[in-house]
Amino acid sequence: MPRPSGHRQEDNHSYYVSRAYGPSEPRSRELWADVAEANHTQVRVHRILSSAHRQASRVVLSFDFPFYGHPLRQITIATGGFLFMGDVIHRMLTATQYVAPLMANFNPGYSDNSTVAYFDNGTVFIVQWDRIYLQGREDRGSFTFQVALHRDGRIVFGYKEIPMSVREISSAQHPVKAGLSDAFMVLNPAPDVPESWRRTIFEYHRVELDTSRITSASAVEFMPLPTCLQRRSCDTCVSPHPAFSCAWCHVLQRCSSGFDRHRQEWLAYGCAQEAEGRTCEDFQGEDPSSASPDSSTSPQDRDVVVTTSASSLVEEGLTTEDDATVNPSEGGDGLQHNLSPDSKARPVHLGTIVGIVLAVLLVAAAILGGIYISGHSNSNAVLFLMEQRPHRWPAMKFRNHPNHASYTEVEPVGREKDGFLEAEQC
Incomplete structure (x- = not known):
């Protein structure tokens, strides 16, 4: 039988111990960080994220944050109420490697009063989603919550305003999660695309919070446990x-x-x-x-x-010879295949001939692609290629998955290259 929401609940998750505090516990109020009272030079409102939907932006911390025993200096803030902790940015950020106080289909762009702000004083890094609304459920009111990453590895979820039961939030268009997750990547030769590589992500651990305990004025504290x-x-x-x-x-x-x-x-x-x-x-x-x-x-x-020990989540194709992404075939799983011994033992002169043929085909493809782009500048294919920034290639492109929303990374331009505005003190 679940405890009343006013009582503390403690759980051991091997890598972390979580302590959940209800609205009536003083500790829940102590864990909430009042960003408005912080030094205004250390608080930054991310202008783009505060007016966007399903966007994410990377931020460099002022200290190494230990996550599952790995020191991280860079994290990614997403509009959907979570932080992505992985090294490689891709569109399916919701799959794994996250710190999620409340992952859902939030749209800060709905209201001018909605903001995504963060604070870093060298000891703690805080991200606050302030007065944001659920896409398609704006009538239920705004949400305000935050996550704090402490230098000693502690993670704190603080909830100020949760206008509805989290269990009522639909996950049809976006995952609804609260907790932690980490994964590792494995790189293999792609069996269906020569000279290409396929990355597969394996989630090796996840902490799932009881979302029924997420209410206004509640909090959750994660204490890191020693790892190998x-x-x-x-x-x-x-x-x-x-x-x-x-x-x-x-x-x-x-x-x-x-x-x-x-x-x-x-x-x-x-x-x-x-x-x-x-x-x-x-x-x-x-x-x-x-x-x-x-x-x-x-x-x-x-x-x-x-x-045998971890679940495969997503796959992608990654070319090594050019600046284009290649999707693996839908039939392959990226694990049970390898280059055959015969293909590795081909004579050198045959490989040279194949290389020349491929080079000619690439040149022809580039010419045809230029002709197509000049005549179809507004097509979906052209817009996709424009979205893949050359300085980020070779890029990862994950196949769409019905249970995971697609995210894109934003990068400010012009004078607002940092994408931040200082928050005014209240």
């Missing part, structure tokens, strides 16, 4: 851990459970096998810098191991 990555030596790494089975990789000089953002590197260097049956004394005198990735372990072998 924070253990810096072999002796400390192999000591018992209450939540993880940590192993020491002498080659990388890293402690890990094998499931973090460095997953592919961990497997490529054979760290899982290196630790089997060996003690810290066995590593003494060995030179870790002399090791190299295990070429006998194919990408296919490494990825099959991953799929």
Whole structure:
């Protein structure tokens, strides 16, 4: 039976301990940060996000924020009530790698009074979605909530105004989530596109909050727990851990459970096998810098191991030879295929001929593309290519997924290159 909303609830999530506070608890009021009382030179209102729908913009923190044991200096603020914590910007930001006080289909552009602002004083980074409305449900009132990232790794969700039950918010057009998530990426040769690569995201951990506890004047506090990555030596790494089975990789000089953002590197260097049956004394005198990735372990072998322990979320095609994205075929899963031995052993002269043919085809495609663009400047295909900024190529393009909304990254232009306006003190 759930506790009354006025009581505190504590849960252990392996990487974090969450404490939820109801409206009647003093701690919920203590955790709310009054941005209006902060130094106005440290508070910035993001002008574009404050007048946009399904947009996101990256911000550089003034300190390293530990997220699942990984120090992050850059995050992405999204209009949909969440932060994206991944390194690679893509359109499906809602899938994983997020910090979401309340992810939903918010549209700050609906009202001139809606703002998305952030505050950074070197100790804490706060983002506040202030008086924003749900797309298509504007009659239910405005929402005001915030997330605070503390330098010590604490994460705080504060809710000031929640005009309706979160469980009543429709997720048909946009996911509705509250919690944390992290994932790792695996890069493989694309079986259907020569000289191309496919990235697959695997979510290895998620914290889902009980949305029925999200009400006005409530709060949630996440306390980070020690991870394997924070253990810096072999002796400390192999000591018992209450939540993880940590192993020491002498080659990388890293402690890990094998499931973090460095997953592919961990497997490529054979760290899982290196630790089997060996003690810290066995590593003494060995030179870790002399090791190299295990070429006998194919990408296919490494990825099959991953799929048994984490769920694949999204895939994309990434070319390595030109500045265009390539979508993988709908039939492939990006994991169970690899280049055949025969294709790798082709004579050199055949590869040269193929290369020349491809070069001629690329030139022809570029010429035809220029002719098409000049005559169809307003077509969807041309607008899409214009959206892919050259300095960001080779770019990732994720296939559309029915359960995840598509986001685009905004970059200010002209004099407002930082995209910020200082908030006035109240």
